[in-house]
Amino acid sequence: MTTPDDAWIAETAPYLAPREPGRTDAWTEQAARRGRRGGQRLLHAGEVEAPTPSAPPSDCPPVSAWSSGAA
Template identity: 75%
Template sequence: MPYLTPRAAGDTDAWTEEAAEAGRRGSQRILHAGEAEAPAAVALTLGLAAGATAVVRRRVIELDGEPTELTDSYFPAAIAAGTPLALAGKIRGGAVTLLAALGHIGVRAVENVTARMPSDEEVERLRLGPGEPVLQLARTTYDSADRPIQADVMVMPAGRQQLRYEIRIG
């Protein structure tokens, strides 16, 4: 939930805070930020036409200086173009906080988790060993009108991760 909830003014992002609470250092390197053609699956998820432009932020998420996850976040250009989401700088409080400030608050998220073998680029960026599989988590966040406002594709070493879910019923 901390990754889906806007932060209070001045707060750091959820990853940095979570790592610090464990006595570790969470950080991220932004590889790319700006407008680009959305991959077909992402365009479909965001309700965009094939070949449509989205704002993307490609990052390497690190724990104590070691890569732990590759995260690509996509936003419809209609809500993110011309905002800090399209720039390479770090966003205080994270993208969810900025989206909320822009009037786009997530109320529902759908996640799909799959296991697979990594691409050559993923092996290199995540410093994977031979034959080491990855988990891919694809998350779509929707607003109160059930419009998709963000699509994330996260890739992480399967043997170095634990996914934890808490589900409230009723």
Template identity: 65%
Template sequence: MTSEDAWVGEAQPYLGPRPAGETDAWTAEAASRGRRGGQRLLCVEEVEPPPAVREFFGVEPGESVVVRGRLILLDDAPVELAYSYYPGHIARGTRLADARKIPGGAVTLLATLGYVPEDEPLEDVGPAAADEIQGKTLGVPAGSPVLVLTRFTRSTNGEPMEVSVMTMTRHLQYRQRKQGS
């Protein structure tokens, strides 16, 4: 996807559980625009998290978390790499730790486990250069500019529950909403 065919998106559909039987938020958003959204599961494993994830979750060095890596597709073309990290005490023994698709997405499963995401997670967005693996997976030359969005989400009771690191080749626009007074 290029900036010429970018659309304005909203984060809210990705933050709440989906009704029973509905598809994940990306597939639904793409379909609403007459496009085909999908994802390919790349990995599900326990890893030592990157420093920002470790700090947010408050885990000690050497302590592992569960990561789910996905390749996000638009009309079968790669547009994003998404790695979502979950604290071990939340993910172990659930579908979050299984190498299979989660009906309705991870946020829907987390809500059934009692972890409803807050309304306003912190999102950090910045530019980067695709490394060799990212470039190959996303179909761009290594060193190409990419956008990295990192979303830090707590549950409504304040517990850190998910960090998603999304590396994308597409143009990203957000619509912000003014909060009522």
């Protein structure tokens, strides 16, 4: 069960901003600020086949209309 003190609330900017060389990732830095340890561990690497494309919903304008503002 999560208590208010355990809630993990973060700003998104540190996760989206480019990182300087040698600087740890935003997740690790945020955990350290809370007195915790963070990091990642690679569990699997491999290739998968791309999913079969699906048709857009019938009420969706064609892609050509998106850039022209015709929608």
